[in-house]
Amino acid sequence: MILFPGTPPHWSSPFASIERMRLRIDLGYDGGGFYGWARQPELRTVQGEIEAAIRKVLHVRADDPESPEIRLVVAGRTDTGVHALHQVCHLDIDEDVLARAVGHMNVTPEVALERRLQRMLPDDIAIHRIRRAPNGFDARFSALERTYVYRVCDNGRFVDPRIRGFVVAIDETLDMDAMNQAAALTIGLHDFGSFATPNPGGTTIREVKYARWHRADPGVALHGGAASGGYGEPVPYAETGLLCFTIVADAFARNMVRSLVNGCLQVGRGRKDVDWFAQKMAEPKREGSTGPAAAKGLTLEYVAYPPDDQLAERAQAIRAVRTL
Known part of the structure; x- marks a missing residue:
């Protein structure tokens, strides 16, 4: 198994057995241009923008029932027009799907996803960091x-x-x-x-x-x-x-x-x-x-x-x- 520089020893190769993992995503946004956090049909929301960008990076089709689900769970849903300096959400994803973000980059899959989202997302959303979540982490329910x-x-x-x-x-x-x-x-x-x-x-x-x-x-x-x-x-x-x-x-x-x-x-x-x-x-x-x-x-x-x-x-x- 080939490990990228900085890859945690427990990271599984996408070519080995497929494993499900949880990512922690730290981010901020200017809420003025959004109808809140939660995804809504035909409306611009923070969740909708980020999930769409993740699907694009990982080549996941939203209209394909066979494609993996991309769904963010957030620490706290913000209303229309409310901002976030530091918001937290998590994403459950298969290792092999996440590995699609790497491409030609010599980094771990989570770092690759972080870098691609930072470049792809609109200016009113900022990804601070993406990392593998520790065991037991839930962005919503684990918050103190x-x-x-x-x-x-x-x-x-x-x-x-x-x-x-x-x-x-x-x-x-x-x-x-x-x-x-x-x-x-x-x-x-x-x-x-x-x-x-x-x-x-x-x-x-x-x-x-x-x-x-x-x-x-x-x-x-x-x-x-x-x-x-x-x-x-x-x-x-x-x-x-x-x-x-x-x-x-x-x-x-x-x-x-x-x-x-x-x-x-x-x-x-x-x-x-x-x-x-x-x-x-x-x-x-x-x-x-x-x-x-x-x-x-x-x-x-x-x-x-x-x-x-x-x-x-x-x-x-x-x-x-x-x-x-």
């Missing part, structure tokens, strides 16, 4: 926590044109202290039925580990020779002054983050008070004033996983229906 950030430009200030695609502009000056009083009420294990929609057979019970609004630090970047006392003027970082909401949870129900953001924004604008928010947390009942905020302000920043020897145990535990 997900981190989202929602970015707001308030007080009628202009939005830096470079970041306008992932920032929501608001004319009012928001009361950050009041918003943080509301956000603090979400921490812990709660039924978020006032702010989320359950999946079929699921619940809106989730555990929030961190939730806080903060102003982006007014740091400056120096261009030209200013750093050494020469020419140039100080330039503010693109996110300086933005009001950012960071929330970390084991998982999120549908529309949960954007609806919590909308609730906080209503408090920050003075339209509702913290007691109103507390009542919504105490009585998990969906109603019109807790609908989701605009999608473009939301970014999935990070997905965390346990050590490899705990992946399977975590996946099994998280599949259980949660209760309070």
Whole structure:
């Protein structure tokens, strides 16, 4: 058996017995041009674009029932217009099919697939890395926590044109202290039925580990020779002054983050008070004033996983229906 440089010793040749393997794919995307993550007929989605590119690289025909299935399983489905700095998904595939990506490259099949997808996919999707997943890994169920950030430009200030695609502009000056009083009420294990929609057979019970609004630090970047006392003027970082909401949870129900953001924004604008928010947390009942905020302000920043020897145990535990 010939091994490519850097090939793990357990990698099986496509000319030996065929084995099924799981790949972990780390990626990011600008969600502005997509109808969310999940594949939908006739609509442009992140999953649809990546699966189509994988089929092209591996010479797999979508209309051939005899062809292997190409289906990505993601850590968390993002809605229409929501972005991801660091998303994770997995793909189960036969070794011999994956080997088609190698061609004339002197690399492992997973590296070959990574390089070909990086060149083939549109500019609003970036493949960070593709590697063989450890035993027990499930992109969705093995995840320990997900981190989202929602970015707001308030007080009628202009939005830096470079970041306008992932920032929501608001004319009012928001009361950050009041918003943080509301956000603090979400921490812990709660039924978020006032702010989320359950999946079929699921619940809106989730555990929030961190939730806080903060102003982006007014740091400056120096261009030209200013750093050494020469020419140039100080330039503010693109996110300086933005009001950012960071929330970390084991998982999120549908529309949960954007609806919590909308609730906080209503408090920050003075339209509702913290007691109103507390009542919504105490009585998990969906109603019109807790609908989701605009999608473009939301970014999935990070997905965390346990050590490899705990992946399977975590996946099994998280599949259980949660209760309070």
